[in-house]
Amino acid sequence: MSDRTKVFILAGLCLLFAGLFLAVGLTPDNYEYFLSRRIPKVLAMVLAGVAIAQSSLAFQTITNNRILTPSVMGFDALYLLTQVIVVITFGGFSVYVLNDYINFAISVVIMLVFSLALFSFYFRSEKRNLIVLLLLGVILGQLFSNLASFLIMLLDPSDFTAVQMSMFASFNKIKMELVYLCGPLLLLICIALYRMHRVLDVFWLDRDNAVSLGVDVRRVTVIVLALSAVLIAISTALIGPIMFFGLLVTNLAREMLNTYKHSVLLVACSMIAVVSLLGGQWVVENIFSFSTTLSVIINFVGGIYFLSMLLRSKVV
Secondary structure (H helix, E strand, C coil): CCCCHHHHHHHHHHHHHHHHHHHHHCCCCCCHHHHHHHHHHHHHHHHHHHHHHHHHHHHHHCCCCCCCCCCCCCCCHHHHHHHHHHEEEECCHHHHHHHHHHHHHHHHHHHHHHHHHHHHHHHHHHCCCCCHHHHHHHHHHHHHHHHHHHEEEHCCHHHHHHHHHHHHCCCCCCCCCHHHHHHHHCCCCCCHHHHHHHHHHHCCCCCHHHHCCCCCCCHHHHHHHHHHHHHHHHHHHHHHHCCCHHHHHHHHHHHHHHCHHHHHHHHHHHHHHHHHHHHHHHHHHCCCCCCCHHHHHHHHHHHHHHHHHHCHHHHC
């Protein structure tokens, strides 16, 4: 089966699960209410899936390693810590918390600063060690998570409700204002990454080969890191943190498709993420009757897969 056929099948599965998610339980009497609730949820899952998939794939390419993703490096934990600090500083009912646009802008700026600071340290050295980078990201992510947990314990109940939605992945409380904001922004970033697909193909050959082929490694790295930080901010703002989801969908895309071309991988990886979120949430709601959550399943499976990849010497 060719890669093009696989991409078409994935596109069909995206449409199928989106249709199932929207259509189950609809009647002529309730369709207006059901669609008003489900369409924002579907849009949020589509946007979040594409954001996680593309940020993870681009991130793995510039680090030339298949176990590194922005979530594993602590970006999700940083987003939560940012939300807690904003609430503590300005209060749970301040404009910086209640205004989705201002709140999102603050989170994006902080995540951009963190990503550039972290990787300026890493890429400054000629003798780079990916294990050191991985350990540094995991340690910082755990630090951010522990700080956020400690500060949350100090919040009063009214302020706690302001950050509660950011603590866990949720597909039931979608802010339409963020969907309208993140949709055009995500489209622009996806176009930018797609236009860089040939450069990313060369990057996967390793840094020395990319330099010898005329790629400005430092410039491309900074651009991809900045775009990845914004994409993670988009996905976390829409549905919350899902740590290992990017790791799963990117490696599944590389296993399914016999190609190195990012023009195909970016599209296929995004579709796999959308199918996984829509299909998984449909199963959770209609088969498991909300007895579990999709984020728990993803983190459980992804954690096992992450450990198995760490034990394979070829990925590091």
